Amino acid sequence: MTTSTSPVTSTTTWQNWGRTVRVQPVRMVSPGSVDEVCAVVRSAAADGLGVKVVGAGHSFSPIAEAEGVLLSLDRLSGLIRMDRETRTVTFGAGTRLHEVSALLEPLGLGMENLGDIDTQSLAGAISTGTHGTGLRFRGLAAQVTGAVLVTGHGELLRIDADHRPELLSAVALGLGALGILVEVTIACVDAFDLRAVEKPEPLDAVLESLHERASAVDHFEFFWFPHTRTALTKVNTRVPVGEGRTPLTRGRRWFDDTLMANGMFRMTCGIGRAVPASVPWLNRAAERLTGDRSHSDASSKVFATRRTVRFREMEYAIPADQAAEALREVRDLIERERWRISFPVEVRFAAADELWLSTASGRETAYIAVHRVIGEDVGPYFRAVEDIMRARGGRPHWGKMHTREASDLSGQYPKLAEFRTLREELDPEGSFLNPYLRRVLG
Ligand SMILES: Cc1cc2nc3c(=O)[nH]c(=O)nc-3n(C[C@H](O)[C@H](O)[C@H](O)COP(=O)(O)OP(=O)(O)OC[C@H]3O[C@@H](n4cnc5c(N)ncnc54)[C@H](O)[C@@H]3O)c2cc1C
Structure with missing residues (x-):
């Protein structure tokens, strides 16, 4: 990266975490002050180039694709x-x-x-x-x-x-x-701590009372490995800092998160890719290896996990009370199509908010996320799941893969036209647009 605002042609290729975007920007710039950011925007405009900020490059969608000036704000932090x-x-x-x-x-x-x-x-x-x-x-x-x-x-x-x-x-x-x-x-x-309880439970029973379960606790989510009948549930309860803290020991964290969750998982995904017929058996083995676990620690340590197996993801936001039915449809779809899916489906929830383009705008929301390991074809699986979610008024996560465009997103976002007008006011030349943003904003 350079702090220069002069038109230096870059020879560096940038790619995102999920390896869905690969681009060679005209230049990459890492300004050290707000004044420099303003100068970058003006000089890019003079050169007829667009400007895109890249954060950590963790979006799966090409939302951060920067063909002109790729801007890193790593130096504007703290x-x-x-x-x-x-x-x-x-x-x-x-x-x-x-x-x-x-x-x-x-x-x-x-x-x-x-x-x-x-x-x-x-x-x-x-x-x-x-x-x-x-x-x-x-x-x-x-x-x-x-x-x-x-x-x-x-x-x-x-x-x-x-x-x-x-x-x-x-x-x-x-x-x-x-x-x-x-x-x-x-x-x-x-500041608060979280007490985490993770355990396998019968999927049907979880789906039977899904909304009640999610409503009864602070943070509820579950993973379902396709081809199994088990949901790996996770409940996090907010407690005062230090109240009976039982953090995972360094060894247990390494065993659970590095070896089992990431190392073993990488291996089973690799075998599953080479021999797709083994996926149901491997998923059932993974299900058996994932046991009960409870611990408590500072909230940031419990919320965040490490992900070292690279994957691709699509995630849809639907009305919270439709989550169980939508998940059943995804399960039936996988069975019907006889697909071999090694990566779990993740189900989470959020309260409604009032942000114009929030996937939870105006409604209590369930998030259903599907994944595939890099190298596997996401096409048919993601498209079919997208159809299920679209029929339920689904809104795609802006940073994850999807095929929607402005014309069919406007029904989901009453404020989309107002957002577009504001965008034109703040950026009349469209310097901050890229192909993805043109697609979803119109
Ligand atoms: C392993 C993994 C786990 C994830 N887990 C979750 C999760 O639990 N929940 C969830 O909702 N999502 C999750 N995501 C998605 C992720 O949180 C989002 O894609 C997020 O945008 C990534 O942040 P980033 O810094 O990498 O942004 P980038 O992908 O680099 O950029 C995203 C967008 O933000 C814009 N942007 C960045 N900085 C600025 C700025 N300073 N000014 C204006 N625009 C800016 C970019 O131009 C781009 O449009 C996960 C992704 C991965 C790869």
Whole structure:
């Protein structure tokens, strides 16, 4: 990366984590100040180039594809200021989520909720609607109370309770289309621990009372390995910091997460790819090896896991009360088509929010995610699952694979036209657009 704003042609190829995007940008720039970001935007416009920020490159969709100027904000990271009274904290937009947690810990604060990894940048995570699980908790973007962005004119725009507050619900989850976020302010909560209980349970019984189960606890999710009858459930309960903490020992964490979850899983996925007929047997073996586990620790340590097996993912948001029926349809589909699917299906929940382009906008939401190991054809499986979800008013995760476009997304997002108008106001030349954003925004 260079901090130069002069048109240096890059010879470096960039690819995302899921290896679904590979691109050689015209140049890559890593500015060290907000003024430099403004200069990058202006010089790119003068050269007729688009500008895309790449956070951690963890989106599976080509939302971060940068053909012109690829901008990294890794140097615009860290804590900028905090307001103790309101428990709001402002970070450089490039701050990674695990850094956010580490910076909040000594302040006695934490993020209200997190997804299952914490490698993403704060700006990237909110821009795509990253979420965790829990019917009482909203996604990360709903925690945003303010932001500063660089518009397509290369100018700064502050948005918070005192400055154009009506735009916050768009800018907090802006797909990277409204400008370059340089500062993000989030509402934090008092630090808390999580008590995690993980156990295999009969899938049918879980589906029978799915909504009640999800409503009864703080954070509920489950994984289902296709070709098995078992759901691997996970319940996280919020408890005060330090209350009977029983963290996983380093050895147990290594055994469970590195060896069993990632190492063994990599091996079974490899065998399954070479010999697809073995997948049902391998999934049942994996199911048997995944035993009960309970532990408690600081929330950020329990929320986030490590993922070292690379995969591709599509995730759909549907009304929460339809989750069980939709999962049954996915199960029937896999059986009917006799597909061999080694990767588990994941089911999570979130509270409704009011953000214009949030997948949970206006409704309690269930998230159903399907995966395939890199190298396997996602086509028929993902397309058929997408049809199931579309019929249930499904909204695709903006950072995960899907085939939807503006014309059939507008029915799901009443504010899509308003978002488009705002985008044209903030970035009239379309500097922050790329092919994916043109497809989904129209
Ligand atoms: C292993 C794995 C696990 C995951 N787990 C979850 C999960 O639990 N829950 C969930 O919801 N999602 C999950 N995701 C998806 C992931 O959270 C999102 O795709 C997220 O956007 C990735 O953040 P990033 O920093 O990598 O952003 P990128 O993919 O680099 O960028 C995403 C978008 O944000 C824009 N952007 C980045 N920085 C800025 C900025 N400063 N200003 C304006 N726009 C910006 C980019 O231009 C792009 O449009 C997971 C992905 C992976 C690979």
